[in-house]
Amino acid sequence: MKQNSKILIAAGGTGGHIFPALSIINEIKMNDFIVITDQRGENYFNNFFSNKNINHKIFVHKVSSPSNELFIVKLRSIYQLLISLLKTIFLILLNKPQVIVGFGGYPSVAPVIAAKLLKIPSIIHEQNAIIGRANKLLGKISNLLALSFFETKNTENNHNLIYTGNPTRKEHCLRQLSYSAPNKTQKFEILIVGGSLGANFFSEQVTAIICSLPRELRENIYITQQVGKNDISKVKRIYNNHQIEFFIESFFDNIFEKFKKAHLIITRSGGSSVAEILTSRRPVIFIPLPTSFDNHQLENTKLITNIGGGWVLDQNNEVVKTLKKLLENLIKNPKKLVIASNQIKKLSKDLEVKRKNKSATEFFSDVLIDLIKTNHKKISKPC
Template identity: 35%
Template sequence: MIRRRTSHIVLAAGGTGGHMFPALAVGQELLSRGHRVTLITDRRGLKYRKLFDGIKILEVDSTTFTGKGIIGKILALPKILSSIRDAKSLLKMVGAGAVIGFGGYPSFPTIRAAASLGIPTCLHEQNAVLGRVNRLMAKSVDAVALSFENTDKADWQSYNYVAVTGNPVRKEVEEIGDLYFPTLGDDKIFRILVIGGSQGAKIFSEVVPQAISTLPRASQRRLQVTQQCREEDIESVRAIYADTKIAVELTTFIDDLPNCLRWSHLVIGRAGASTIAELTTAGRPAILVPYPHATDNHQTANARELLSVGGAWLYQNNEFNAKTLAKVLQRMARHPNEVWQAAEESRKIGKPYAAKDLADIVERLALVKGDKSVITVNEISNENNEDVESKGLVAKR
């Protein structure tokens, strides 16, 4: 058995699920390897604290220069400098061996503080467009990890070290990819999962039940639907489904998303980074409707690879309507092999080992104490000495 040298790894993540869930997956992987792990987040991130079992959580105030005018930048500067000083004190207190930032405003002061202390740093980008905060820091950190090889606004040649790891997902989702796709034949139940982010999406509450209500009774009888709705929409959605007589479960929050993914044949949802990562890891096809106000239209970019291999169908917000969706669902019901094939293509591009690969990188950074000259492709490997470069993970300047 190879005995690992352990360190204290700090995760820096903003207070949204898109940043927090990848941080959680990597944190759990690092804990399993015997490392101590601390999360530094903002007030919004504290609402996820129950998920971070075994991980110490510290808070830092956060703001950013991005999206502000000259006056706003001047006014934000004192708070940013104060946050960096606070983060520096926290890093000294825990004895951080390395810091990995997952984007969002808390990443900025924590990564800057680590750099000033000579602590090794790594950034992870979840989306297919490099986020604004990560853009500010990418050229100055020790390593950059991307979820997509084709990441817009990423300047590979300017980074000290870059790897394509994928976007970490929870272990329960990883396990789904090893299972058979649920049987879907002409006379079998067709299970649809509708998700819209942590609070649901109004467009799905309007379009999906209307589309299903127009289907022939024979098609309706085959359907089982689990749909996430906003609290203010749930009763109106329930009223539309009441006339269909199909099996429907409505909820404002899906507590066990991995289990719902496990039995679903089709997912309807947005194209957030975590959604794409979970779909491709689990091997599930999807109808995707990117959030139209996403910064730099990053949700459309997130779906690009999945669309190119035939693992999903994409509609912009203004294209997604009940008539169109009803036609698509009827076609899928008549041609179940099309759904199965899309599931296969989705699974082929999944990166189920993203958490492990990212943990390998930050673990090595911590162990070499920031000496980038000794970080090589062969050194960032697992205990079985599997060459990371053979998996297409690493490119080095």
Template identity: 35%
Template sequence: MLAAGGTGGHVFPAEVLAEELRRRGYALTCVTDRRGTAWYSSRRRRALENLSVHAVVSGGLAGRSLFGTVAGGARLTWGIGESWILLKSLHPEVVVGFGSYASVPVIIASLLAGYPTMVHEQNAVLGRANRLLAPWVSRVAVSFAPPLYNAGTTVLHTGTPVRPEMQAIRNVPYVPPNDANVVRVLVIGGSQGAHIFSDVIPAALSRLPVALRTRLRVSQQVRVEDRAAVVAAYDGLGIDVEVESFFDDVQTRLVETHLVIARAGASTVAELTVAGRPAILVPYPHAINDHQTANARAMAETGGAWLVPQVAFTPEALATKLQTLFALPAILAEAAMCARRIALPDAAQRLADMVESLTGPDEGSRKPSQSFRAGWMGIRQRESQEYDPHSTT
């Protein structure tokens, strides 16, 4: 049983794991929130069209008022009850949470019912849901190096599973631009675009020398409401540009691109490293726990990207940075190599191995709920031994 909220950052890794587990012969169920059911039924999410999907009530406890906190607690309690009924009906071998509040009632019910549980964290810092659940579950899988986390338990570095089409371009080498060829730039802003990219990037490119502008081939993802304004901003600049609200062939564009400008969501960073493409990352400043900055920093510190805070993301600064990078293609090539070096392209297999390790009789008889119940009474029973996903024990 997989529990994931209705946003791409949580759903994409869950879908890839589901594909791998299905390949290994497991039957799968996904539990999500009301928003997630719409995501799974959309035409874009057809990869697992036969996946059994169930919705439960969920809600955070961090309300802005006493009423909000009480209402959130009531939703959580109701969701735990719904999850309990679902568990007793389906009897899963393992329950895997992928963060977001949609996973909380499912994992808590699983702990109380005695099912083996684990969570996967996509970002470089634990989100609120996984931070709550991490001390109690059987396993914690993370996407970045474990020293970045404070999970209260031993963690395993699996990476973030990426879509098969991204894995397919893993071995396509990066070819840096030269003085004679075109320079391809891909701008992606997450699942819904980024308004600041619509304002800053055309203005920055307009400041580049004409000789460089005529060599540019730009693919920019924008919000639907921004498209007309962005197209008008590029008019007359002499830039070959394609502006769309969604690209369904990002993998093809990544193969050809010389530089990516993007937010720093977990799936975006994972796909950039698997593809081995250099990027300018502009973290969304209002992300919970500022996790996008942590993601971008993890990639930038290895040399695979350049982190630019949104407050510093101005047309003047971006134009200067682009001129420098395009004039020194060896820097882009080095960044591409660094990005590729930190990738974990077998993340789905690592994560599936971890899930399978919880299906044995030893794990099933350990009754995590006993530790969970005791924990609420102030008794923390935690394991200290290091976990090896390939162990036969």
């Protein structure tokens, strides 16, 4: 692909949509990028581009879900979509991108519709094991619907599917780093990542569960935890009161470094979280967000838990008792973690074979480059 191809990237403002987009931009950075996002996503993209020499323009579109039951809210959402569509058509005519890539969320809707109207090739990427509302619509009009999970639900009527996996940053790929359980002279290191949705549950409930462990176990653990800014001082005080060593921040810029050191991850199960577990090959306890659309976070966990690579707990069903018992078991029997890590390693290798022995980021980038080269006349065969 010649340098300085113009690529329009559209993504909603949550990490699950943003992080795959950033991974692809970083992989093929010798190009010009036009970014369409919402107010939440603007900070992610600004922070990403601030220390990188990548040509880009960022445009913020105000869009919202039309699924609200209130008629006036539906009308407002449709109006916002129409405005976004007009703005996008103008941007495309002015900047002439060769391809449009949607990473989900409502900011992706207008760009992919505009691509269809203006006959520009487009790709939609779905992060979860159950396709989202916006992607379900857009997948029918885009050239390719790229899947993070080999068997994504509710895609039966789509004939343009291709399995790519979920792109992650290169730093997260720890395939060359072996996993070992903590020995008697090491602390048992637990990484807790609550995510932007439902983080209070991790700050309050998960913290309390860890502090309820027997003293002899608390003395041998080290906690690295993502905590909301408003909860940092409270969580630090609780851990100090229970003589637990910890490192707490509201956001980890070098999260991959935390993954390297962790013996166990406790996290939600959004698409990006599952992808990071796959690439880091760390044992995991998933606590899915119970309010996720179509309960897709629970569905996401099955890829790893079904092969024994981790454990899944129901936040609404005696999680306090269950998580405490599980943590006690794993701390006392660290060989179970090694078995889980080996299972994830095997799964990760099997999925790479389906991507021609490439990472999700590399394979998705190749598909994108191929689409630009051929102008959608000869696309790689979908799965």
